[in-house]
Amino acid sequence: MARVKNLDQITGTLKNLSFYTRKGSDAIFVRTKGGPSKEKIKRDPAFEGMRRHNREFGGCSAMSKQIRQAFSGLEHVADYNLSAALSSLMNSIQKTDDAHEKGSRDICLSHYRYTLAGFDFGRKRRFSSLLRVPLSYTIDREKQAATVLIPSFACSFGLNLNADYMQGAVNSGTFRFTAALGIVTDMKLNKSGTAYEPVHDKLGQGYQTRSTPWFSTQGSVVEQELSLSLIREYAAATDPLITPPFVPEFTDADCLVLTIAVEFGTPDALGNIVPIRGAGGGMVLGVL
8 A cells, every 4th residue: 555745635546546545644545446356256266265354354344333333423523433443453353263264253242342441532632631530430231221420520620621632622612521322242144154243133222322511611510420221212112002111132242332422512503512523532431
């Protein structure tokens, strides 16, 4: 892979070259077009190794997407490509499966939950650097619930807004905390050997978010508690005539993923405060 230097900003294609950018980098990358046809890769025995690699790569991408769905709506605070980083992490977990041959190895996050805990949404804006006060939390697997406790603090002490990359947040003048709770299920290759799927049906399991009010960066924050409960959400969405309320399957192959983000906001055309993309920070607090 090559990088373009000393040229104006170019993206797109030029003859047999493709120019493109990546999130989190100011560089322009260039690669050549061409290579074996899709049909040849699909059927030629010489490309069996590539097919195995592609299947597992697709599984890691699907697992990455599933994790991002567990905190859907909070990715906007990231300053780099979370998808690629999560796929790489899932590939590391996939490689630990010695029960299946390469090309069909399972992705069992439930065996390595600790690897996702602490996953940071920033490389420049590290969450631990942005927020200087400690957060406490609980996760209850039986109730599929979690609580995040934010202590009271003065913003001049609790928020680090002095770094150059935080100037947009400083100018916004408002911020809030948002927590997300979601379920991530281990994945394995389906019976037809064509794609990776969750080990059981996750229909209806979804995720939940809770936010504090918006605060001024010039003021103080009183103690805040964000409570999330997935089962309660399921029960509310079920037909009240059904007793007991439907609760989706939840097994040892499932992980509860709790995420927290600090969002900075700005008024929209109607005067409502909306989050600023690319400002703030977030991290996975815990996985159980």
